[in-house]
Amino acid sequence: MTDVLTATDYEVPAPGQYRVKIEEVKKNDGKFGPYYRIGTKVVGGEFDDLWVSFVASAKLTPAAKLRIAVEDIQGRRLKKGEKFNPQTLVGQEAIAEVSNKTENERTYANIEQFFTLRDSEASTLREAQEATSAAKEAHHTRVDDDGYVEDEEEPLPEWE
Numbered sequence: 258m259t260d261v262l263t264a265t266d267y268e269v270p271a272p273g274q275y276r277v278k279i280e281e282v283k284k285n286d287g288k289f290g291p292y293y294r295i296g297t298k299v300v301g302g303e304f305d306d307l308w309v310s311f312v313a314s315a316k317l318t319p320a321a322k323l324r325i326a327v328e329d330i331q332g333r334r335l336k337k338g339e340k341f342n343p344q345t346l347v348g349q350e351a352i353a354e355v356s357n358k359t360e361n362e363r364t365y366a367n368i369e370q371f372f373t374l375r376d377s378e379a380s381t382l383r384e385a386q387e388a389t390s391a392a393k394e395a396h397h398t399r400v401d402d403d404g405y406v407e408d409e410e411e412p413l414p415e416w417e
Contacts, residue, residue, distance in 0.1 A: 267363065267364075268304075268307055269307065269309075269357060269364055269365065269366035270299055270304035270307050270309060270355050270366050271304075271355075271357070272355055272356050272357050273354075273355060274352050274353065274354055274355070274372070275299045275300075275302065275304065275309070275352070275353055275355055276299070276300045276301060276302075276350060276351075276352055276353075276374065277297035277298060277299055277300060277309060277350065277351060277352070277353045277368075278297060278298055278300050278348070278349070278350045279295060279296070279297050279330070279346045279347050279348065279349050279350070279351070280296050280297060280298050280308075280347065281295075281296040281347060282294075282295050282296070282343045282344055282346050282347055283296070284315060284343070289314070290314060290315070291314070291315040292312055292313060292314045292315055293312070293313055293314075293315055293323060293343055294310055294311070294312050295310065295311040295312075295313075295326070295343075295346065295368075296308060296310050297309050297310070297311070297353060297368065300350065307366075309353060309355055309366045309367070309368055310366075310367060310368065311326060311353070311367070311368035311371070312367070313326060317335065317341060323343075325370070326370065326371050327341060327343070327346070329351065329370065329371040329372055329373055330346060330349055330351045330371050330373065331349070331373070332373035332375075350374050351371045351372060351373065351374050352371065352372040352373075352374055353368040353370075353371055353372075354368065354369045354370045354371075354372070355367065355368055355369070356369050
């Protein structure tokens, strides 16, 4: 019996801010030393369930990218001498600023920075993302041969 495989596309969220849930935190060794990769999934909206990553060196100095991310996710500053286990981030949610980078004809989505997800923002952002998804599914915009959106009025002529 021959296996049948299905081709898929590699999808990434467009640049912007998204609510994300941290799914995994992995420590790796790189050519410049150890680093952490924080793997998140988008929660809600058009890009629901897509993976987006954040990578930073394994340092918690005051200006370190990892420390800033941890503090932004948790909504509090780490105290001098405080011990922190990055695995405690798993399961937490935050707002992520996502950017895209294209290399060798492939586009990657990366998290540039995190923002604290406040309780009031959590429900508002989720509602907005769900409303956007529903609206896109319900209304598919079509453009006619003249470049006008169907079912909308044509613009008024310009006055001279």
